[in-house]
Amino acid sequence: MAVTVLAMVLQRNLFSVVVLFSIYSFLMATVLVALDAVDVAMTEAAVGAGVSTVLLLGALHLTGGTEAKRLERPLVPLALAVAVGAVLAYGSLGLPSFSDPLAPIHTHVAPRYLGASVEETGVPNVVSAVLASYRGYDTLGETIVVFTAGAGVIALLRRRRKGR
Amino acid sequence: MSAVAAHFSYWVTLFLMIAGLYILIARGNLMKKLIGLGVFQTSVYLLYIAPGKLVGGTAPIVAAGFTTYSNPLPHVLILTAIVVGVATLALGLAITVRIREAYGTIEEDEILERDRTGER
Structure with a gap:
């Protein structure tokens, strides 16, 4: 995984970076x-490696190719990243x-x-029980975020077509 | 357990986080920046999930014969985070496409240059 990430940092061909990102998501x-x-792993494989890659490839098709090389050496960002690390x-x-176990x-x-969810919700998968039942409002908020993002994407790309 | 083994998962997380942060700051290409943000995000998934694991435990699906489960709460939170993450990624890519249409480039310094000279 570390190798994939390093390759992503160094690679300037954006298509390779997208493919590496997909590989990285599967490893994750x-x-x-x-x-x-x-x-979580199922969602990551489907959404992270699947949907994200499709979106990135689509955007890549519209924006095109390779990344330009920066003139100055990126010493300040490197130092900052290492310091934060x-x-x-x-x-x-x-x-x-x-x-x-005592954390x-x-x-x-x-x-x-873990103890009460089967009794209270009747769902043996505790993750589903918490997601849909105990934290249902959280999931509702999540769908609102996704809806807003979708609406934003449509708004941005429709304006483009009208402008032409 | 030695200190290294006990904290190894955190250090993997940190490495990914720093790599994402570095891509985000050092690279001028907007697509590359979004990918860096994605790497940063996945490191946060790991940050949440890793402490929830118990050695000898199993996935949090209640069944006879198992008594130790990993913690379900981080899983729920990260499921939400993954979906929200892909939504923000889609929005960011849409903005990138728009910038490309308006400026003809997605390199940060070229965009700033064009803003300075007022040329579109």
């Missing part, structure tokens, strides 16, 4: 399966270690969801 989906997040790595040392994430609401 595999990692998510390994982390027991099967629902160093600070975050220092911060990560204070986080609970991997797969620690706050596992002791807050999760046990209740």
Whole structure:
């Protein structure tokens, strides 16, 4: 995965970058399966690797080809990125270690969801139960965001046709 | 567990995050910037999902014979994030296409140059 990302940073042919991004999304989906997040992995493979790639290829068709080479060396962004990374790595040392059953994430609401959701919603898949039942308003908000984005895309691309 | 093994997942996340951030800042091409944003986003998925995993656990689908499950809440949040992410990506690409129509380029510095000279 790291190799794919590095190749994406270096590659200037945008078509290759899009294909690499698709490969990267599939690798990410595999990692998510390994982390027991099967629902998320399925969504990532379908949406991240599928829909995103189609959208990127479509946009690439309309905007075309390769990326221009910048004149100055990108030292400032590199330094900034490394500095942010160093600070975050220092911060990560204070986080609970991997797969620690006593970490706050596992002791807050999760046990209740796992224990009571079958009884309360009748859905054995806890992710679906939480998504559609306990956090239903969240999902409603999500659909509003998607609707707004779709409306925005249509508005932007329709104006273009009228302008011609 | 040693400190390295205990925090390895965070460091993978951080590497992806920094790579995304670097692409986002250093590259002038708008398409490339959006892809960098995508890499950054996927690193955030990992940031949420990795702490929810328990070694020896299974996916959070309640069934007989299993007692340990990974935490379902981050999964729900990230499902929402993926869908919202693709929506923002679509919007960003639409804007990029419009910029290309208006300016004839999607390179940031060329766009700024044209704005400065007032030429369209």
